[in-house]
Amino acid sequence: MGGLKYLCYVLLGPMIFFTFCLHATMAGKVLVFPVDGSHWINMHVMIEGLHARGHEVTVVRTSTSWYIKESSPHYKSITVTLPEAVFIEDPDFFVSFLSKMLEINRQGGSPLAFMKFLWEMFTTLAKIHQQASQLVVEMFENKALMEELRATHYDVALIDPGIPAGVLVAHKLELPIVFNVRWITSGEGHFVVAPSPVSYVPTSGCAVSNQMTFGERVKNALRYIINVCSDHFIVTPPYNALMARYFGPDANFYHLLQGVDLWLMRVDFVFEFPRPTMPNIIYIGGFQCKPAKPIPAELQEFVDGSGEHGLIVMSLGTLVKGLPIDITSEIAAAFAQLPQRVIWRHLGEQPSNLGNNTLLVKWLPQNDLLGHPKTRLFVTHGGTNGVYESIYHGVPVVGVPLLFDQFENMLRLKVRGAAKIVDVATLDSQVFLTAIQEVLHQPSYRDNMQRLSRLHKDRPMHPLESALYWIEFVMRHKGAAHLRTESYKMPWYSYHSLDVVGLLLAVLLTLVGVVVLIVRFLSLRLCRRQKPKLE
């Protein structure tokens, strides 16, 4: 029976794949607008999938792209040269941005520090979107390019709306749009398209859980207001200016986003807190995860040497070249005191106090290492990719969040008892060591992460298959109008039924008024009749 079961499993995969390939009779054309950095790693997985199914993929990139290569076996590319180099495509930007943020972080939670933080975030956001919107101008003004794009008759635009410039281009080309999304404008994707009661839905940028105290709810609501203002005054103005210029004065950029056909949301509810959603949101959180492959021989030797104590993997992701040397030295000192072996993806200056058990590498096969049976712990900044890979492989986490959503991501794992967070502002070797030892030796961390892993893997279809299925769905049916509401077209007071409530209140008050008048009139009449009797 076991052999039969095995045979069945072994045959099933290729059979499904082959049938899918045969099913995809229509080899379509996909126009992709990606975001650079870690987002691209994700998007590339999807592009490989589309390519494998016979679709023709075209990627729009800038000439200063960092991760997105011009030539690839999986896609053709269109390179757009912007008036100035895109600053967020420069790795050095993140080094200086991180050091500013660390500086602010070290000032603790003071209002002044928070104001500084907001100022940094807002000026950066404004600059990012001001630059990104230039992509639209360059493309729209290049008549030959637009003509060529139009003549290609793409079936769908696949866009990471972290940088939403592609939405305008797709709109110009009248293409159905699929988002590969977690972040958009000033926050998480749901906030643009689904009802999001801030009483239990944590706002982007606010590291609170879905069960908040009154104080946390106030904080969450304030952060929501800040995000709405940021959307309104900082992120969308450059795009709205282009909407007015190219689509007329009534065109509304936010409505373009809200009218997108399908949202492939890089979210899974083993990680995200449950919250309202919409029929055109497909959850693909962890779609990049896959079983581990064998690791390279030189690493294998190092890992094998870890014996019963096992391995710790550390990486701070694609954006950050390195932490300041004072912090990395504290980390190195803590690692040196452990019986485990450590593989640490490290760029920048090397700490002098490195233990014999610690191997620094410029790059590591993260998924394969996390899936290695000897791996006991993952030390991460809390980027989405790493978090999902740790969930997939059931490896508990010590988190050192540095920027952006990393604080919220780590909080979600912490609330589930699967991670411990170390504040980089107060990190020293003792604090770091204690955190690591706690996660290594308290079985609850591993048990909880393994439970999340089982829940995450238990789904009818792998999230990548699901993503590809729904992209093809939109290609087949030229959109997915039946899955999306057009409620965003209503005025806000109508959407919230304030006009109806106003009318009903007016009717009610009028009725009450009439009744009061009648009662007063009758009582007056009665009094008049009764008075003579009394006299």
Place this chain on the structure above:
Amino acid sequence: MGGLKYLCYVLLGPMIFFTFCLHATMAGKVLVFPVDGSHWINMHVMIEGLHARGHEVTVVRTSTSWYIKESSPHYKSITVTLPEAVFIEDPDFFVSFLSKMLEINRQGGSPLAFMKFLWEMFTTLAKIHQQASQLVVEMFENKALMEELRATHYDVALIDPGIPAGVLVAHKLELPIVFNVRWITSGEGHFVVAPSPVSYVPTSGCAVSNQMTFGERVKNALRYIINVCSDHFIVTPPYNALMARYFGPDANFYHLLQGVDLWLMRVDFVFEFPRPTMPNIIYIGGFQCKPAKPIPAELQEFVDGSGEHGLIVMSLGTLVKGLPIDITSEIAAAFAQLPQRVIWRHLGEQPSNLGNNTLLVKWLPQNDLLGHPKTRLFVTHGGTNGVYESIYHGVPVVGVPLLFDQFENMLRLKVRGAAKIVDVATLDSQVFLTAIQEVLHQPSYRDNMQRLSRLHKDRPMHPLESALYWIEFVMRHKGAAHLRTESYKMPWYSYHSLDVVGLLLAVLLTLVGVVVLIVRFLSLRLCRRQKPKLE
């Protein structure tokens, strides 16, 4: 290549099935609380599926059950005898209920008729739930039965919450709960568990689309208020009384419903308007649909005789024994003028003016007839089962809605251009004939229905497979806590952030007040200083 493709398709089905069977190592125990009538037809499909996967199914029925048989190859049953026969399990009830409703309907849309309608609905609802709640008492007071149920260690309770008595029993047995649901308490399932802005979500009982005029929005909001009142004062009181009696004074029946693990919603968005949803809602609309089997020989002969004109199928569902003879005679007269042949599921008095082209039958294989290539049109009351079967097979519809949700169901098909509605109050042979001829001869009806059919069938997994997968998911993981919010536990003013808004307004007003005071103080000081100069 064609042969290979065919081989692949042929092998894939059994492979997936076999792998599923192997995967479902845990043969579980399912306790089912169904609802009688057409709901049971649905639930039985799910029970057959569970049985085929090796699960042991136990169905709780009353001794007066109408459709739910005591013995079956697919399930064991527990029969509960209630103090009085369940009146909605008596087919004659619906005959008299329908005649009352037709009478009210004929009075047109007058306020008096609407009040009468509400009165009938409310008294019927009150009676239904008063009776149904007795099931809980009978079970709870039967110590031996409860002991036996507890000792059986069920893995999950599968409940149709149209009659939600089973929820209390499952709660007592501490079982995870899966709903097979479209209707619950006073309306559609979403209203209990998902945000439902009445500005674009049609309320149950209100036949409006998702794009409403101001007047329709007022009507929709009023109907929403009526439904909330009906929930509060009519449907839940008997269950809340039992909650207090068996679970203590703080227990809240509505919270039990809102805390259910998984909602298998008998809804698909080719039919329902898009609206907010929740992560623990799985859409299984049309899960009972399947390809047509060959029809019985005697019907086949009749159908073949229809020639190029094809066939019309008519059925008014499981609840209604028959329409009044004056209406059926008008229908028969209209059918007699058509070149098509008609198969009419008809109970009760036979109209005397039946045409030669019309065959009356006591029962018909509805799915097989709708899937027959000669079928041109379906005349239906607009029950959910029939509507989904017509969508599945792409057959356009003439609807004669009579009761309950049938008006809303038909409206949804009409808005999509796939059906024409005939008002039974004004139905005569000419009106009926015109409607039929319009749907037969305007290609848009068939085209639209075929488009809905393509969209409906294009999904990664058949909705029945999906339903079974998620029931087993809940069995495997003993619930689905990570998919459901606990926001219902918040006080309503906290859920809607009214306390936070209150605080923020108070702070804002205080600030404004302080600023005003300072300005007044300063201006007074300035005035005083300036005055001497002026003098």
